[in-house]
Amino acid sequence: MKIYRMFDRFCARNERYGIKNLMIYIVAGNVIVFLLSMIDPRGIIPAFLSFDRYKVLQGQVWRLLTYVIVPRVGRGAFGAFLFAIMLYFYYTIGKVLESRWGSLKLTIFYFLGTLITSVFAILLRAAADASYINLTLFLAFATLYPDMRVMFFFVIPIRIKYLAYFALGLELLSVVVNFRLFPANMLPLAALLNYALFFLPFITSLLRSARYRRSDNVINFKQAKRQAEKQYRQAQYRHKCEVCGKTDTAYPDLEFRYCSKCSGYHCYCQDHISTHVHVV
Known part of the structure; x- marks a missing residue:
């Protein structure tokens, strides 16, 4: 599509306006908040940065963005270990996307997704966290590198696209399971809007090829x-x-x-x- 080619040229010509090594800052922010929360038993700092619909409407607009550096960590050493693995994983994904797209396009993708999630969280009266933007980041990576293999549980080699299908399926399942919370349960779908905006040509091409495969007049050469x-x-x-x-x-x-x-x-x-x- 012409508009996407124009957008890519714009990002390439204005690379200086992007945040270089964006994921380093995101990871560092998560680590700092995590360490501060360990010496803050009342959780004042995470509460000050987390998304809160009512406080945003009262004027605390920084919460529209700062919730992405508030980590969701399980209890104990195992929770901290999983948190470290997650940070490394998304840092690696972000670095690869930055090398593929450039810093400006990644910056727009990340913060546009954050703002879209925040706006829909306000409209749907839902709670937003970094998992939604992380999901779109993962889906973007899986779309560009579907056949890349990762070691699932450090043992099982699996293509990244299958993990993406699994993660997307879990989000869609959560929408169905939490239907009683409507409309708040629709937030995962709203958060995926950012991915759809950036990968609309890929999605339309996929749907078009699926339609052709269903036609009896089309030969499957393979x-x-x-x-x-x-x-x-x-x-x-x-x-x-x-x-x-x-x-x-x-x-x-x-x-x-x-x-x-x-x-x-x-x-x-x-x-x-x-x-x-x-x-x-």
């Missing part, structure tokens, strides 16, 4: 090729070239001969009767 190869292997024949596998059934005009220099009976087509390696 499937047709596999079927033809299967029929070719199963066809009855009298002569078969031991080099290329061609048979007199599939190629009736091709000449087949047996090599007198090979030990035993070995058949070759006219293309390989003089060039094959003799069997002794």
Whole structure:
């Protein structure tokens, strides 16, 4: 789409306005708030930065952005370990996206997603946290690098696209399970709007290809090729070239001969009767 090409050119020409190494600042903010919360048993600092719809409407507008550096950490050492793994994972994703997009496009993607989530959280009377923007960040990475493999639980190699399907499925399931909280349960879908805006050409292309696959008049060339190869292997024949596998059934005009220099009976087509390696 032309507007997306224009946007990419704009980001490339105005790279200086982006926040370089954005994910370093996001990760550092999470670590600082996490450490401060450990010496703050009443949770004053996280409460001061977290998203709160009523306080935003009262004028505390910084909460529209600062909630992305308020970590959600489980209890104990294991919770801290998972928190560290999560930060490293999203830092790596962010660095790859920055190298692919440039700092300005990543900056726009991240903070536009944050603001969209905040606005819909206000409208839907829901609670916002960094998990929504992290999900869109992950989906963006999986869209650009679907076949990249990661070690799931440090043991199982799995393509990133399957993890993205799983994460997206969990969010959609949460919408269904929490239907009694409507409209607040719709916030995950609203948060995905940022991803949809940036990847609309990819989504439309995917839907278009799916529609073509459903048409009876469209040939699936890969499937047709596999079927033809299967029929070719199963066809009855009298002569078969031991080099290329061609048979007199599939190629009736091709000449087949047996090599007198090979030990035993070995058949070759006219293309390989003089060039094959003799069997002794």
